[in-house]
Amino acid sequence: MDEDSRYARWEQRTEIPLFLASLLFLAAYAARVLAETMPSVWKSLCGFTMLALWLVFAADYAVRRHLSGQRFTRFVRTHFLHTVVVLLPLLRPLRIVPLYDAIQNRQGEPRLSLHARVIAYASLSTLLLGFAGALAVYQRERGAPGATMKTFGDAIWWAAATLSTVGYGDITPVTPGGRAIAMCMMAGGLALLGAVTGSFSSWLLQIFSRESDRRPPEG
Amino acid sequence: MDEDSRYARWEQRTEIPLFLASLLFLAAYAARVLAETMPSVWKSLCGFTMLALWLVFAADYAVRRHLSGQRFTRFVRTHFLHTVVVLLPLLRPLRIVPLYDAIQNRQGEPRLSLHARVIAYASLSTLLLGFAGALAVYQRERGAPGATMKTFGDAIWWAAATLSTVGYGDITPVTPGGRAIAMCMMAGGLALLGAVTGSFSSWLLQIFSRESDRRPPEG
Amino acid sequence: MDEDSRYARWEQRTEIPLFLASLLFLAAYAARVLAETMPSVWKSLCGFTMLALWLVFAADYAVRRHLSGQRFTRFVRTHFLHTVVVLLPLLRPLRIVPLYDAIQNRQGEPRLSLHARVIAYASLSTLLLGFAGALAVYQRERGAPGATMKTFGDAIWWAAATLSTVGYGDITPVTPGGRAIAMCMMAGGLALLGAVTGSFSSWLLQIFSRESDRRPPEG
Amino acid sequence: MDEDSRYARWEQRTEIPLFLASLLFLAAYAARVLAETMPSVWKSLCGFTMLALWLVFAADYAVRRHLSGQRFTRFVRTHFLHTVVVLLPLLRPLRIVPLYDAIQNRQGEPRLSLHARVIAYASLSTLLLGFAGALAVYQRERGAPGATMKTFGDAIWWAAATLSTVGYGDITPVTPGGRAIAMCMMAGGLALLGAVTGSFSSWLLQIFSRESDRRPPEG
The missing domain is CATH 1.20.58 (Methane Monooxygenase Hydroxylase; Chain G, domain 1)
Structure with a gap:
């Protein structure tokens, strides 16, 4: 073999x-x-x-x-x-996307389209990165002197504001460990934004080029 | 039939x-x-x-x-x-875009171009999402202890800062219900940003490829 | 005639x-x-x-x-x-871009490329929108009760944070008039972001397609 | 010669x-x-x-x-x-990217692909801009009356929040010199965002056009 x-x-x-x-x-x-x-x-x-x-x-x-x-x-x-x-x-758990793909493939079903795969990865990454990041930052912030992040609900709210790059700043990490994890999450937020806008942009272009093909030649 | x-x-x-x-x-x-x-x-x-x-x-x-x-x-x-x-x-009310399209179509007028449709959807979505979101969050925040959102004007101002991902943080929701709605609005803000940048990018590419076609061959 | x-x-x-x-x-x-x-x-x-x-x-x-x-x-x-x-x-003053273009054209010089024109418009728009917006908001905020924007330097700093969608929130308008102008500036900031990323994206694609053309055919 | x-x-x-x-x-x-x-x-x-x-x-x-x-x-x-x-x-130190490219070229190794070069430039620029900007702003803020940036760790945290356009606003420069440098960093953050999303978008398009080519013609 x-x-x-x-x-x-x-x-x-x-x-x-x-x-x-x-x-x-x-x-x-x-x-x-x-x-x-x-x-x-x-x-x-x-x-x-x-x-x-x-x-x-x-x-x-x-x-x-x-x-x-x-x-x-x-x-x-x-x-x-x-x-x-x-x-x-x-x-x-991000591995669920190739796993789903492989199972579909084995059963002879069509694979996910490129855009569907990018959107599935981006959405799942956001949810996982947000949940895991909120847990990791909360563990470091809980009980720290001067911390504004007091409950896990605060941590989830902070993670959502960070990943979407909104960044209210009503709740922010104050410990060095929490801030280091937060910086990784910011980089993740930027990549996510790039994936969403890039995928949307190429989807629009694809639709547009199809519409061009469908039209009768003008000459 | x-x-x-x-x-x-x-x-x-x-x-x-x-x-x-x-x-x-x-x-x-x-x-x-x-x-x-x-x-x-x-x-x-x-x-x-x-x-x-x-x-x-x-x-x-x-x-x-x-x-x-x-x-x-x-x-x-x-x-x-x-x-x-x-x-x-x-x-x-977002349904106004396909409605307008259908009426134009029935009267034999040309349909909106893809870019015009994307821009119309994005602008209308922003206005509706902002107005409906401000109403829904204001309903939950009004009278909550420690709320910074005191008037409906504050809610509109907060919604604009959230959808544009500016996120000043001078006014933020403090109730769990208000924050849950706010997270949906952040996701909407990201998608909106993707629509605007993606549409702009493909519009530029389209103009550019037209200019390339118009030029005489260099050989 | x-x-x-x-x-x-x-x-x-x-x-x-x-x-x-x-x-x-x-x-x-x-x-x-x-x-x-x-x-x-x-x-x-x-x-x-x-x-x-x-x-x-x-x-x-x-x-x-x-x-x-x-x-x-x-x-x-x-x-x-x-x-x-x-x-x-x-x-x-944004009219300087078509003006420059027209003068170049009359003198037989080549026109600006599409990307150079988009970048020139985006940069000039940012500077003008920032300066004019800072003036207009400062006029409304100056002397308002509870205003955090106290000098024109504060107004410029606030305008930069708004147009780049960073949005620190250390200085924010508090009057209804100032906030209305600020919302228009946020919309401008989003469009600017779209112009910059869209232009960059299509410039990359153009370079890439040129590189593909230059390579010898693989067959 | x-x-x-x-x-x-x-x-x-x-x-x-x-x-x-x-x-x-x-x-x-x-x-x-x-x-x-x-x-x-x-x-x-x-x-x-x-x-x-x-x-x-x-x-x-x-x-x-x-x-x-x-x-x-x-x-x-x-x-x-x-x-x-x-x-x-x-x-x-940004010059390391063309330097690496030149050394690869001299040894007959293939050059970096366009996307790899853009991503390398964008990541290095971010790290350098963040580190150099944090140093330059910290030098001006240290000891200023009313400064919220008290340690170099604070300066690094502020630089990360600025370059990713998150902008919490828990720490912000208050001196005119610090704010002027910060505005340049915001412009850099926008360009970086454009590079990341533009590169991602064109990479997706390239993958997509390859997949289209690979498929057998439908007719």
Whole structure:
């Protein structure tokens, strides 16, 4: 059996369990951050679950690298999304878009169009980046002296204002850790804006060029 | 008579009354929110008017679905704007753009160009989203403890700063309901920005490709 | 002599004096707003100058309409920039871009490229909109109770933060008149953003398509 | 030896030393601004280093102008990036992108693609503009009465919020000098946004047109 088909078989067998594992990872992180009055044994359990899941993700990444038969530096470049979600496992549920695509493909259904895929990625990225970012910043801000972010609702409101680049400034992080995460979210917000406007722009151009083709020649 | 022409006839007969009904719906909502000293019998009247109008809109949607002869899930996808304005009747006046288009078409006049249609939708969406959003947020913020939004003028000013993604933050919603509506408005603001920049970009490209065609060949 | 050449001759003779008049208009407005301690006779003189200049602009617009031989509604659409600068004479110095273009054309020099023209319009519009908007808002805010905009420097700083959609909110207008002008500036800021990103995007595409043409065919 | 090859030889010999000198310039400026308790003899040394390095940059610019054999005004236009980094030496490390390109080219490796080059320039510009801008504004704000920017961490946080056009407004410059630099950074933030969205948009269009080509003709 050649390498390509072994890689494809590995992907086909692991993609659904790994996607469920990524949702569990997000849930464990949310529980650890939000349930303040949780007994410490449960907190430790959440922590161990996250560590175990991350080891599973890392092992999957190593197996894929081996099966692909590529050198490490090349694999990092050709499997960019895989690399990102190993380093930032909170973003792993983004893998649902290629997963959905692959299942459609296997059943002989048409794949999503380019624009639908860009819009699906952009919307999901926003929701995940906002939720995971709000959790991570809230964990650092909670109880800090002079913090304006007092509840998780405040954190969600702040994340929405940041990702849309509105930036009211009624609630802002004050700790160095919270600000560092916020800067990454700003970069994400810019990329998201670029994806939305770029996708809209190219969709308009495509419609326009179709309309030009449909018209009878003027000569 | 086949289904297509029956659908077209229904649309032709109902579109103007339904557009007037949508303006009445917006007026009734505005009256209910803004006229604080209105006797409660008038307030109830406004509420009943809104409910009755919404039932009319829902009935129109059901009739259209029946006349189109499509399954429900398919109809939702192919008549996306209709579905949105049944769920959010405050945005229903947006239907003026296809209405104007249809009337022009029937009279043998040329349809609006793609760019003119995008700009008309974007401008109208902004005005409607801003006005309806300011009303909805003002209803929730008025009288809330610690609210910075004290008059309807403040609400309009806040809505303009939000939709343009300027976001001064001198006035911000503080209630969970107001913030939830505000997040939807931020998403609308981003889409609007995408529409404006995308439309401008493709308009420039179109002008440029025309100029290229007009030039004599350099060889 | 036919109408086209009479229109062209009128334009050629009046464009430079009218451009100088538009700079005088802006200067008179700035003097009236900024020189608070100016004796009232000078203030009246500034006011009369502005009125007289505006009458000149309106007369020029009427003459152009007459010479074009078009109906009023059609002239408004085909001479959009002229109509805007008659209604908002503070923006009239924008006419320098077609003026420069016309002078280059007459001397047989090449016209500005499309991208250079868009960038020139966008930059000039920003500077003029910012300066005129800061003047107009400052006039309304100065001395208002609770105003955060205390000097003209504050007004310029606020205008820059608004047009770039940054929107710090450290200084914001509080009077209804100031806020109404600010909303127009926000719309201008969005259009400017669209012009800049659209122009950049189409410039990139143009470079890219040139690079594709230059490559040898792969077959 | 003709002028072209002498220019190329000069560039090839000086580009790496000049790049290292530009990093030294940035480091000297950062040391001068940040090390408040540094003895004044060290401060003077930093100042002299910066002056000496700037003279080197200016001399390099003059030599290049001479070797190119072009008139001054033409050289300014055709070597735009060189001119900018002579006037604003803090941005000089941007020259790493053409430097990397030239080294790749000399070794027979393929050049960066247009999109990769735009993204590399945009990311590097953001980091440099943010770091240099934060230094320059912090120097003016430190110790000013009523300043909200109290540490260099605050300055970095403010620069990130400005370049991404989020603009919280929790920290804003209050001195005229700081505000003037901030306005230049806002213009840079807009251009950056245009580069990111424009690049993304044209990348999408390119992918789309490739997919269209790959499909079999429908007829």
